[in-house]
Amino acid sequence: MSLVVDVEARRGHFTVAAAFEAAAGExxxxxxxxxxxKSTLVATLAGIHPPAGGRVxxxxxxxxxxxxxxxxxxxxxxxxxxxxxxxxxxxxSAIENVAFPLRALGVARREARSRAADLLARLGLAQRAxxxxxxxxxxEAQRVALARALIREPRLLLLDEPLAALDVRARTHVRALVxxxxxxxxxxxxxxxxxPVEAMNLADRMVLxxxxxxxxxxxPGEVRAAPRTPYAAELVxxxxxxxxxxxxxxxxxxxxxxxxxxxxxxxxxxxxxLEPVIGLLRPADVSLHVRPPEGASARNVLAGTVTSVxxxxxxxxxxxxxxxxxxxxxxxxSVERLGIREGxxxxxxxxxxxxxxxxx
Amino acid sequence: xxxxxxxxxxxxxxxPSCGGSGSQRxxxxxxxxxxxxxxxxxxxxxxxxxxxxxxxxxxxxPSDGLATQxxxxxxxxxxxxxxxxYMDQVRSDGPGVTDQAEFARNTLAVIVPSDxxxxxxxxxxxxxxxxxxxxxxxxxxxxxxxxxxxxxxGIQKGTLANVVSNEEDVKGVVQKVLxxxxxxxxxxxxxxxxxxxxxxxxxxxxxxxxxxxxxPIAVMNGSDRAPAAEAFVRFVTGPGQATLRTFGFLPPS
Amino acid sequence: MAGxxxxxxGVFVVLAILGIAFVTLPLAGLIQRTPWSRAADVxxxxxxxxxxxxSIVVATSAAVVSLVLGFPLAWVLSRSSFPGxxxxxxxxxxxxxxxxxxxxxxxxxxFGRRGFLGAPLNEVFGVQLTFTTPAAVLAAAFVSFPLAxxxxxxxxxxxxxxxxxxxxxxxxxxxxxxxxxxxxxxxPQIAAGLVLCWARxxxxxxxxxxxxxxxxxxxxxxxxxxFERLQTDPDGAIxxxxxxxxxxxxxxxxxxxxxxxxx
Numbered sequence: 001m002s003l004v005v006d007v008e009a010r011r012g013h014f015t016v017a018a019a020f021e022a023a024a025g026e027x028x029x030x031x032x033x034x035x036x037x038k039s040t041l042v043a044t045l046a047g048i049h050p051p052a053g054g055r056v057x058x059x060x061x062x063x064x065x066x067x068x069x070x071x072x073x074x075x076x077x078x079x080x081x082x083x084x085x086x087x088x089x090x091x092x093s094a095i096e097n098v099a100f101p102l103r104a105l106g107v108a109r110r111e112a113r114s115r116a117a118d119l120l121a122r123l124g125l126a127q128r129a130x131x132x133x134x135x136x137x138x139x140e141a142q143r144v145a146l147a148r149a150l151i152r153e154p155r156l157l158l159l160d161e162p163l164a165a166l167d168v169r170a171r172t173h174v175r176a177l178v179x180x181x182x183x184x185x186x187x188x189x190x191x192x193x194x195x196p197v198e199a200m201n202l203a204d205r206m207v208l209x210x211x212x213x214x215x216x217x218x219x220p221g222e223v224r225a226a227p228r229t230p231y232a233a234e235l236v237x238x239x240x241x242x243x244x245x246x247x248x249x250x251x252x253x254x255x256x257x258x259x260x261x262x263x264x265x266x267x268x269x270x271x272x273x274l275e276p277v278i279g280l281l282r283p284a285d286v287s288l289h290v291r292p293p294e295g296a297s298a299r300n301v302l303a304g305t306v307t308s309v310x311x312x313x314x315x316x317x318x319x320x321x322x323x324x325x326x327x328x329x330x331x332x333x334s335v336e337r338l339g340i341r342e343g344x345x346x347x348x349x350x351x352x353x354x355x356x357x358x359x360x
Numbered sequence: 361x362x363x364x365x366x367x368x369x370x371x372x373x374x375x376p377s378c379g380g381s382g383s384q385r386x387x388x389x390x391x392x393x394x395x396x397x398x399x400x401x402x403x404x405x406x407x408x409x410x411x412x413x414x415x416x417x418x419x420x421x422p423s424d425g426l427a428t429q430x431x432x433x434x435x436x437x438x439x440x441x442x443x444x445x446y447m448d449q450v451r452s453d454g455p456g457v458t459d460q461a462e463f464a465r466n467t468l469a470v471i472v473p474s475d476x477x478x479x480x481x482x483x484x485x486x487x488x489x490x491x492x493x494x495x496x497x498x499x500x501x502x503x504x505x506x507x508x509x510x511x512x513x514g515i516q517k518g519t520l521a522n523v524v525s526n527e528e529d530v531k532g533v534v535q536k537v538l539x540x541x542x543x544x545x546x547x548x549x550x551x552x553x554x555x556x557x558x559x560x561x562x563x564x565x566x567x568x569x570x571x572x573x574x575x576p577i578a579v580m581n582g583s584d585r586a587p588a589a590e591a592f593v594r595f596v597t598g599p600g601q602a603t604l605r606t607f608g609f610l611p612p613s
Numbered sequence: 614m615a616g617x618x619x620x621x622x623g624v625f626v627v628l629a630i631l632g633i634a635f636v637t638l639p640l641a642g643l644i645q646r647t648p649w650s651r652a653a654d655v656x657x658x659x660x661x662x663x664x665x666x667x668s669i670v671v672a673t674s675a676a677v678v679s680l681v682l683g684f685p686l687a688w689v690l691s692r693s694s695f696p697g698x699x700x701x702x703x704x705x706x707x708x709x710x711x712x713x714x715x716x717x718x719x720x721x722x723x724f725g726r727r728g729f730l731g732a733p734l735n736e737v738f739g740v741q742l743t744f745t746t747p748a749a750v751l752a753a754a755f756v757s758f759p760l761a762x763x764x765x766x767x768x769x770x771x772x773x774x775x776x777x778x779x780x781x782x783x784x785x786x787x788x789x790x791x792x793x794x795x796x797x798x799x800x801p802q803i804a805a806g807l808v809l810c811w812a813r814x815x816x817x818x819x820x821x822x823x824x825x826x827x828x829x830x831x832x833x834x835x836x837x838x839x840f841e842r843l844q845t846d847p848d849g850a851i852x853x854x855x856x857x858x859x860x861x862x863x864x865x866x867x868x869x870x871x872x873x874x875x876x
Contacts, residue, residue, distance in 0.1 A: 525826030
């Protein structure tokens with residue numbers, strides 16, 4: 001069982017093009033910033049929004065082919081969708097919502113209800129079977145939506161931002177449940193999310209979508225090791241500079257970006273000036289100073305204003321609006337000692353050798 | 361200043377009602393049976409010509425409805441129903457009348473659409489099953505007379521079963537036949553006016569079973585235009601007779 | 614501690630009272646003039662009971678016809694865009710703004726014995742619509758049809774179509790989704806449309822008397838019976854009018870309350 005996608009979908013003036021594959025039993029995360037086109041892709045794969053070009057094949061069966069004009073309507077695709085807004089039927093109870101796909105298939109009422117009840121019980125919702133969607137909590141509603149999508153054992157499961165609407169506590173609980181259900185699910189799973197933690201947690205592979213295009217495909221490890229775009233880099237929590245590499249002096253070069261220049265160690269295997277290249281810098285390698293540092297060996301000293309300080313556990317991620325902007329990881333102790341907060345002026349320094357340059 | 365046009369409009373609406381008292385013109389209201397529509401409209405115009413200071417306003421309708429209006433207090437100066445029954449009602453239950461006179465008589469006839477879809481040739485044909493017959497409602501003089509005629513002819517049972525609609529006045533019966541919806545209708549002979557005679561065919565009712573309708577006219581008691589009203593009544597029984605004749609009405613007995 | 618509530622402006626209160634008076638004073642007038650001693654006789658008379666029964670049958674049939682015919686049109690108007698949509702919507706409103714008698718004349722022109730549909734109907738099948746109970750239903754349906762379309766179109770527009778998309782992904786065919794998702798969610802608007810149509814159909818007079826005629830038991834609905842009685846017995850007509858009002862109120866209040874509460 002597998003999903004083969006190579007489509008172009010259009011919504012108004014916006015076009016999103018994506019080509020990727022997913023095997024049965026594999027969870028692929030579709031990751032991207034808001035407005036990237038992820039929901040459009042979900043609608044296309046679900047059959048709600050026919051593509052403008054390309055084709056979609058599921059388990060060897062063509063669902064969409066613009067060239068031949070073939071379009072299988074959603075009700076015949078055997079796709080299960082958990083929508084961003086859940087879209088539970090307000091006039092039906094939880095158990096009736098879950099039984100709906102079976103009833104639509106023609107399954108007898110009693111059997112449909114009993115199977116729905118079993119699934120709800122497995123998701124911890126036995127007590128809430130007769131409640132109306134309006135009376136369910138966010139986490140409960142999400143589980144009902146999941147049950148409703150799964151009950152027909154579809155070949156493709158599409159989860160569109162399943163945890164986005166939940167508060168932190170519900171999110172952890174539901175994420176664990178989703179993980180458990182996905183393990184038992186035999187078909188292809190596509191998880192759409194903008195939360196990298198969710199993606200890294202649930203996905204086997206990631207497809208990054210930005211501005212209507214796929215910018216990177218790989219396992220979480222691959223993306224973390226070699227992010228290709230600033231967005232990818234931000235996802236995995238690193239600094240990324242992209243621009244033209246020029247010779248500066250022996251062993252060193254200058255990476256000229258649109259927002260400023262960075263001195264880098266000359267990478268092996270490259271002879272002369274090159275464009276475009278990526279320079280990766282770990283936030284932990286950036287030092288912060290309240291006064292311009294003197295006599296440091298670091299070739300890069302950038303001045304700027306602090307735009308955000310985000311505490312994560314014992315560390316803090318500090319963003320500095322310099323030329324170019326950088327992100328630094330420091331300990332909480334340093335934050336307190338140096339009085340680091342938004343709006344103050346700081347100097348960030350890092351060594352040329354700490355910037356890892358590679359050709360794209 | 362923006363309110364001026366509105367004010368003017370209100371003033372203009374009020375003016376007619378201010379005009380009445382003290383002026384030379386008087387206006388009389390005549391309630392008359394529907395069958396008198398054509399004849400009385402002409403008589404009214406003629407009367408206004410010879411009496412320039414009087415305006416005549418007509419209200420035509422079924423005589424039973426008009427009588428009820430008078431009993432309910434509707435302003436009327438002259439009443440001319442198609443049957444003495446309603447004059448009696450107004451006289452005994454209502455304001456009462458003066459100068460009552462019989463001014464015309466009428467007989468009834470059957471009409472069918474010019475293409476005669478039900479092939480009706482005589483009065484008796486109306487009893488044939490399936491014929492769509494339209495009459496004026498019970499209580500309307502034309503309706504009562506029609507039923508009397510059918511009883512006289514001994515064909516009540518068959519014909520009443522054929523009635524598909526009871527119209528509120530005799531003009532309604534004419535309408536249904538003109539439209540071709542009804543197969544036949546019973547109306548006054550005077551209702552076959554020149555402008556519809558081409559589109560309907562008249563079938564006469566034998567004198568032996570036909571009914572003679574007598575039309576009374578009178579001035580209402582309590583009318584504050586008594587002189588003008590009396591003048592109108594005299595006109596109807598005098599110079600107006602010629603007009604009534606041209607419209608097909610029979611002279612009073 | 615709760616602060617001062619926002620009160621209704623005094624002017625609005627006065628105007629609201631005037632508004633209530635506007636509709637209830639005529640009703641009060643009817644009640645006051647009803648000849649209570651005779652009322653029972655009038656209301657239980659043969660002609661009155663026949664008219665009442667016929668009215669209920671005609672109004673109910675007309676409301677159902679309006680809704681059944683109106684739903685597909687409301688669907689097309691709310692969901693597909695085609696050239697001339699605005700014109701079509703204007704045409705649908707036409708029976709509402711047309712004087713009912715004119716409506717009756719129009720129906721005669723189409724379905725009358727010489728009408729362009731009625732003539733072939735008569736020649737080929739020997740059927741004439743005028744003077745029949747179906748004609749009364751047709752007349753009542755004609756005037757209440759716009760109300761059905763308006764209510765249903767508003768309802769369809771307010772529906773979240775994504776729910777119908779979701780139902781499709783769950784395996785619902787178009788008809789299944791219509792039957793089990795769209796229509797149940799539209800239930801309040803359908804009920805509102807039904808009530809509006811029924812009330813309008815019950816009170817229809819001009820089109821009925823012009824197109825269907827006036828015959829007890831076949832086409833004389835309550836309004837026609839009231840009109841006929843008015844010619845000779847105004848007090849009795851008032852009693853009959855009160856019956857018409859009472860029946861309308863009972864149905865309207867009963868149905869609306871039930872469906873509004875379910876929301």
